[in-house]
Amino acid sequence: MKIITILGARPQFIKAAALSRVFRAYKDITEVIVHTGQHFDENMSDIFFEEMEIPKPNYFLDINSLNHGAMTGRMMEKIEEIIEKENPDYVLVYGDTNSTLAGAITAKKKHVKLVHVEAGLRSFNMNMPEEINRILTDRISDYLFCPTTQAKKNLLEEGFANFDCNIEVVGDVMEDAVRFYSEKAILTSNVLVENNLNEYVLCTIHRQENTDDLARLSQLINAINEINSSIQVVLPIHPRTRNIISKNNLKVNAKMIAPVGYLDMLNLTNNAKLVLTDSGGLQKEAFMLKKFCITLRNETEWVELIENEVNFLAGADTKKIVSLALNKLKTPFTCNKNLYGGGKASEKIVDYLLKAQK
Ligand code: UDP
Numbered sequence: 001m002k003i004i005t006i007l008g009a010r011p012q013f014i015k016a017a018a019l020s021r022v023f024r025a026y027k028d029i030t031e032v033i034v035h036t037g038q039h040f041d042e043n044m045s046d047i048f049f050e051e052m053e054i055p056k057p058n059y060f061l062d063i064n065s066l067n068h069g070a071m072t073g074r075m076m077e078k079i080e081e082i083i084e085k086e087n088p089d090y091v092l093v094y095g096d097t098n099s100t101l102a103g104a105i106t107a108k109k110k111h112v113k114l115v116h117v118e119a120g121l122r123s124f125n126m127n128m129p130e131e132i133n134r135i136l137t138d139r140i141s142d143y144l145f146c147p148t149t150q151a152k153k154n155l156l157e158e159g160f161a162n163f164d165c166n167i168e169v170v171g172d173v174m175e176d177a178v179r180f181y182s183e184k185a186i187l188t189s190n191v192l193v194e195n196n197l198n199e200y201v202l203c204t205i206h207r208q209e210n211t212d213d214l215a216r217l218s219q220l221i222n223a224i225n226e227i228n229s230s231i232q233v234v235l236p237i238h239p240r241t242r243n244i245i246s247k248n249n250l251k252v253n254a255k256m257i258a259p260v261g262y263l264d265m266l267n268l269t270n271n272a273k274l275v276l277t278d279s280g281g282l283q284k285e286a287f288m289l290k291k292f293c294i295t296l297r298n299e300t301e302w303v304e305l306i307e308n309e310v311n312f313l314a315g316a317d318t319k320k321i322v323s324l325a326l327n328k329l330k331t332p333f334t335c336n337k338n339l340y341g342g343g344k345a346s347e348k349i350v351d352y353l354l355k356a357q358k
Helices: 010-023 042-051 068-086 098-109 129-140 149-157 173-188 214-228 239-247 262-271 280-288 303-307 318-328 345-357
Strands: 002-007 030-035 090-094 113-117 143-146 166-169 200-204 232-236 255-257 274-277 293-295 311-313
Touching (some): 010 345, 068 098, 090 098, 098 129, 143 149, 149 166, 166 345, 173 345, 214 274, 214 318, 274 318, 280 311
Parallel strands (some): 113 143
8 A cells, every 4th residue: 555645844744753653564555755845944844854753755845935826836746746656545635734735636636545634624714724725625535534523523514424535533643643752752852951941831823813913913922921920931933933023023021942843842831831822733732731721813623622621712812811821820730531532543544544445
């Protein structure tokens, strides 16, 4: 069985690390990794591949820093050549980026079975490019592996029972990664010592709706500064966002550090008192590592976290963020539910594909 995996962004490296590990356990499976280069950023991409021991990509396309159309189009052109050359049984795509959509459309038009891992998620916000990418990818996928029962429900509500496709709830491959790499993180990460961290709140902001909207960004920074007067806030931040902050003379009192690798991030999350984020992945990691999370968005795809009152939507509302944060810092985290499958998603996906092959 030959699978082409398309990846290009940070959360996809993490998901691919978990699934690749299981692929490698089967001698009948050949995985060809295509790194589109979408979020290539010298050391960050390399760190992820090295520390998670993801096999070196078979193809690196180096397509980045372009508008949506140019980026997706150029990726499709290259992926088509690779599909023709490799003749795979499956093309596998993760999540909701332009690389996902480019891989999906190309595979489908070449009549190669398309596998979507992390299918069925919806924010119901059509202004998000990710929402467009995931809806279109889901619609043409042959195998839709959902991380949650809610994700499957979303698909059924859109009429997917009438389409010729297979939908399975397998759990979240990100939980596989958290479980597998947590031990390694504890053993190898020095991020706490290097940054002299003791009691702190972890915060990440990377979504365009927050970084590219000055009013929202200022409100978020006001909240961070206010929380930072009670407890240190640590902010791993992309140089691009740091530039926006300094160009606009915004004053951040929190401790800003460069973006970190996955193991450092797991260690930072595991030792934080609270997490504030607009990232999808980090919302779940916070839960898996038993931390409350305040989500700096108006909606989330991970609604089970909200229902279980371990995650709280605060948008960019300064007052709401601060009052939730101060409240959650005093509240013990007691939720023990298994919301994401318990770390078996990758095995289930591989089992399913092997059976489908027979
Ligand atoms: N992450 C990381 N280093 C950082 C910030 C985030 O390793 O400096 C990890 C984080 O733990 C999570 C993933 O990157 O697993 C989330 O990626 P991102 O926020 O880019 O995307 P999203 O989850 O919103 O799709």
